[in-house]
Amino acid sequence: MTTTHTGAVAVEHYSFWYGPKQALFDITLDLAPQTITALIGPSGCGKSTFLRSINRMHDLLPGTRSTGRILLDGDDVLAPSLDVVHLRQRVGMVFQRSNPFPKSIYDNVAYGPRLNRSPSRTETDEVVEQALRRAALWDEVKDRLRESAMGLSGGQQQRLCIARALANEPDVLLLDEPCSALDPIATQHIEELLWELKKDLTIVIVTHNLQQAGRVSDHTAFFYLGQLVEHGPTEQLFTAPREERTEAYITGRFG
Amino acid sequence: MPSTSLHGASAGDRIYRFATTAFALSIPLLLVLLGVEVAVAAWPALKAFKFSFLTSSDWDAVNGVFGAAPAIYGTIVSSALALVIATPLAIGVAIFLSEFAPAWLRQPVAFFVDLLAAIPSVVYGLWGIFVLVPLLREHVMPFLADRLHLGNTPFFSGPAYGPSMLAAGLILAIMVLPYISSVTREVLMAVPRAQREAALALGATRWEMIRGAVLPYASSGIMGGVILGLGRALGETMAVTMVIGNRHEISASLFAPGYTMASLIANEFSEATNDMHLSALMGVGAVLLAITLVVNIIARWLVWRVQRQARA
Ligand SMILES: Nc1ncnc2c1ncn2[C@@H]1O[C@H](COP(=O)(O)OP(=O)(O)O)[C@@H](O)[C@H]1O
Ligand SMILES: [Mg+2]
Numbered sequence: 001m002t003t004t005h006t007g008a009v010a011v012e013h014y015s016f017w018y019g020p021k022q023a024l025f026d027i028t029l030d031l032a033p034q035t036i037t038a039l040i041g042p043s044g045c046g047k048s049t050f051l052r053s054i055n056r057m058h059d060l061l062p063g064t065r066s067t068g069r070i071l072l073d074g075d076d077v078l079a080p081s082l083d084v085v086h087l088r089q090r091v092g093m094v095f096q097r098s099n100p101f102p103k104s105i106y107d108n109v110a111y112g113p114r115l116n117r118s119p120s121r122t123e124t125d126e127v128v129e130q131a132l133r134r135a136a137l138w139d140e141v142k143d144r145l146r147e148s149a150m151g152l153s154g155g156q157q158q159r160l161c162i163a164r165a166l167a168n169e170p171d172v173l174l175l176d177e178p179c180s181a182l183d184p185i186a187t188q189h190i191e192e193l194l195w196e197l198k199k200d201l202t203i204v205i206v207t208h209n210l211q212q213a214g215r216v217s218d219h220t221a222f223f224y225l226g227q228l229v230e231h232g233p234t235e236q237l238f239t240a241p242r243e244e245r246t247e248a249y250i251t252g253r254f255g
Numbered sequence: 256m257p258s259t260s261l262h263g264a265s266a267g268d269r270i271y272r273f274a275t276t277a278f279a280l281s282i283p284l285l286l287v288l289l290g291v292e293v294a295v296a297a298w299p300a301l302k303a304f305k306f307s308f309l310t311s312s313d314w315d316a317v318n319g320v321f322g323a324a325p326a327i328y329g330t331i332v333s334s335a336l337a338l339v340i341a342t343p344l345a346i347g348v349a350i351f352l353s354e355f356a357p358a359w360l361r362q363p364v365a366f367f368v369d370l371l372a373a374i375p376s377v378v379y380g381l382w383g384i385f386v387l388v389p390l391l392r393e394h395v396m397p398f399l400a401d402r403l404h405l406g407n408t409p410f411f412s413g414p415a416y417g418p419s420m421l422a423a424g425l426i427l428a429i430m431v432l433p434y435i436s437s438v439t440r441e442v443l444m445a446v447p448r449a450q451r452e453a454a455l456a457l458g459a460t461r462w463e464m465i466r467g468a469v470l471p472y473a474s475s476g477i478m479g480g481v482i483l484g485l486g487r488a489l490g491e492t493m494a495v496t497m498v499i500g501n502r503h504e505i506s507a508s509l510f511a512p513g514y515t516m517a518s519l520i521a522n523e524f525s526e527a528t529n530d531m532h533l534s535a536l537m538g539v540g541a542v543l544l545a546i547t548l549v550v551n552i553i554a555r556w557l558v559w560r561v562q563r564q565a566r567a
Contacts, residue, residue, distance in 0.1 A: 055456060062358075089458035099449035101468060111467065112457040161453070168458060 006073050007033045007090075007171030007202035009054060014068035016049055018061070023049045025227045026068070031219075033171070036194060036203040038217035038234065040210060041249070046226040047206040051174050054204070055091040056084050072172070085116070092165030096177040098157035100149035100164075105132075105141050108149045108160055112168040127167050135163035136193050155186025159193065166197075173197065175205040179212065191216050210250060214238055222246045293544060296537035303531065308538055314503045316523070321535035325503045327542060329420065329513035333495060334488035336424025336509070341432045342481055348432070349439035354465055365440065372433040380497030383426045388498055391425075392417035396510055409507040418500035421509040426494050431484035438480030438558070442473040479558035486550045490543065492517035516543040 009031035016024040024046045031037050039047045049058075056077065058064045070077040077087060089112065100108050109128045113119050119127065128145070132138040137159045141152070149160055158178055165173060175194075179187040194203055194216055207213050213220050214234060221231035222243075230243045241247045301308055304321055311322025352365050396415035400406030446469050454468035470477075492515075500512020501522060516539045527533045 057452065057456065060455070085458045085460055088456055093456040095449060095452065097449060099447075099453040101450065101453065102472060111454070115458055115463055164457065
């Protein structure tokens with residue numbers, strides 16, 4: 001699309017609280033365009049909390065607060081004046097359990113583009129086809145676009161959710177354990193897809209499958225008890241971790 | 256269970272199981288007996304008047320002619336009117352309570368809405384006679400007929416007596432509102448968080464999320480609530496009898512008095528002297544029973560369907 005890639009996320013001294021409970025401690029991390037960053041760590045260590053901060057999914061939870069900054073291409077995502085709707089269109093999210101709407105495949109993908117604006121039929125057709133192609137789902141569903149999305153297999157549903165996010169043409173794609181409910185073949189499909197998508201997206205994927213982190217990511221960040229213990233190129237983090245806790249985790253000594 | 260049957264249940268267990276089974280079975284049995292009893296009692300009238308029992312407006316106890324059409328019409332129209340008024344209000348209340356109300360307001364408001372269902376029917380009737388009917392006669396009906404110039408349309412024509420189909424529809428609307436509203440609130444709250452988050456994450460506003468993801472997901476459950484309300488409205492007797500005017504005539508005008516099946520039975524049962532009159536009232540009861548049964552079965556089915564969908 002563009003030659004200067006947008007979608008650079010810079011997190012600076014970010015801390016987050018659920019009521020009195022602090023879930024994230026002073027996180028500083030850069031997420032670069034055209035890369036995949038994996039977030040790893042034992043469950044409950046704040047990976048989802050971190051991910052959901054980037055598209056402000058916490059907004060609806062009463063009693064939460066945060067300090068620090070999260071910048072998307074230089075703009076402060078957390079600023080109260082920021083248009084959250086616009087933010088969420090630029091930052092797509094895919095959840096742990098696929099959550100298609102009980103609507104047709106077509107209407108699922110068209111949901112985002114139809115919000116706020118009313119694209120014409122042909123425009124929508126085009127966007128839907130392109131999104132499904134990018135999500136490597138087009139060939140499997142092109143003859144049944146009007147059928148319910150609930151009839152798709154688990155892996156297909158998850159790719160549909162990716163297509164649905166892509167239809168908004170986001171700059172950043174956040175995925176929270178997208179493969180944890182999928183079989184190895186479906187998982188492989190998604191991994192190949194992410195590899196393809198990173199050409200024009202900033203991708204962040206939470207996974208507690210370390211092999212997956214090793215296979216798909218360029219960078220890996222290790223979270224533990226709400227802290228970012230260590231981050232760096234995936235290869236380096238897995239072969240020569242600087243921190244003892246990182247080594248303990250990747251060698252399976254805890255978590 | 257399997258272990259008790261393998262090793263033989265103790266006497267206490269067996270008595271207990273027998274008693275609970277008997278109690279459980281006695282309910283459907285009672286319903287069947289009731290239906291049979293009503294049908295048998297209604298049979299002479301149904302046989303004598305055949306279809307004209309449902310289609311004729313002649314209800315003359317002295318000459319022994321019975322056509323229940325005005326009561327059937329009145330039941331259906333007053334209930335439909337109640338739903339048209341109550342449904343949007345009830346859904347609005349439910350959306351407010353489940354999606355927008357701050358936590359401290361949610362419980363109290365829900366409590367008061369539910370309390371509407373606990374007010375005795377006769378109290379609604381008294382309120383209807385002393386507040387609603389005068390209000391309609393002196394303000395609402397003249398306003399609709401003259402100010403809005405609806406007086407020329409068949410639906411708002413004729414003199415404004417007060418007791419009317421409109422009064423019955425309004426009072427029923429208030430009475431069914433808590434039923435529709437509490438079922439709707441429950442199905443809205445049962446919409447999975449994942450569905451809401453899916454919409455929000457795609458850039459939906461709060462309201463777009465409700466309209467595009469929450470309401471469609473809950474729609475058949477809401478429909479179930481509406482039909483449950485309809486079931487209530489169809490059978491409501493006391494309050495309606497007190498405000499509908501009890502006249503045996505079909506009129507398109509909502510200002511005109513009317514009748515309902517339940518009111519007809521309640522009014523005439525104590526005076527029914529000959530067998531045919533009694534049988535005709537039983538016939539009205541049978542029609543009412545059949546309609547409410549069907550309506551409730553549809554409601555259950557719709558709610559069951561949405562629950563199954565939610566589990567899948
Ligand atoms: N809605 C919430 N309210 C309160 N505490 C929460 C909430 N969500 C998560 N937490 C807590 O925050 C911590 C981090 O959770 P989470 O980000 O989900 O971890 P992860 O995704 O790494 O498993 C956990 O201790 C969890 O109990
Ligand atoms: Mg998580």
